[in-house]
Amino acid sequence: MSPTFMKLAPAAVILAGSMGLGGCATKGFVRDQIATVNQRIDGLDTRLQTTDGTAKQALAEAQAASGQAQNNTQRLDQLNGRVDSVEQRLAEKQRRARN
């Protein structure tokens, strides 16, 4: 082995070691990070459940409103027909269609 290599070998070993160790995270650090992420997921899950509940309630209300609107339309249809018939009977002369 050359003397130059012998001189540089310890420095290379120290450098490699420090780089390797520097990239590792401690177990405690990882646990802290996971705990933070879990906390965020729990928060989001709660919010999602609330939103889901609101959406379901809104859908139920929309369905009820739609049913009510349908009933109203039905009544309006009947009333319109009656009004038109009365108007036609009362008219002095036949109405001219807008050709």
Add this chain to the structure above:
Amino acid sequence: MNYAVLALAGLALNVSVPARAAENIQTPGPPPGIEQNEDWSPDAARVAGWIAGSQDNRKLPYAIIDKKTASLFLFDAQGKQIGRTPVLVGIALGDDATPGIGGKNLAEIGPAEKTTPAGRFVAKFGLAAGNQKVLWVDYATSVALHPVPKGTKKERRQERLRSPTSDDNRITFGCINVSLPFFTRNVRPLFQKKGGVVYVLPDIKPVEEVFPRLRVQPFLTGE
């Protein structure tokens, strides 16, 4: 370079999927049981789908009038398509009727008032001036569906109805004109007894504004 191409392709895929999904919501094809070879406008297909899905016609025959394509689609009470025919509609663009227009003589109606109002109308057969039997679409505004009248020579109504294009089908004072054979063979037998529902699609207004239930239909049916 290759990565850039791949990235762009990926981006294009991401963008095209929601766009296509949105397109499907806005422009569904004609509902089942309706002739697929007809060139339905997106709005007409949407309205037809809604009526079939919600049975909004309440077991009555119905007609969908698409003013933009000057077409009438006719259905029986069960929602089966009976036919399609060209129509003549009001010469003026617009979806509303001027208040009080029903009481005016034809000569008193101004050019901008000659609209065919858009909306959902419960139509019934009745007599119009001159003992003419018409399908009253909106009696209050004097809008009826009837065979093409003779009209004036200048109006060329028959020619307009026969021409292959829909661009020249705006000529009436607001009424909806169909050919005499279509009226006597299809419209009269269907609507004479109990009447029916006529859906007139808008020229200018958004279709959801004229038929608000279109907005909620996808949620109600879980589509």
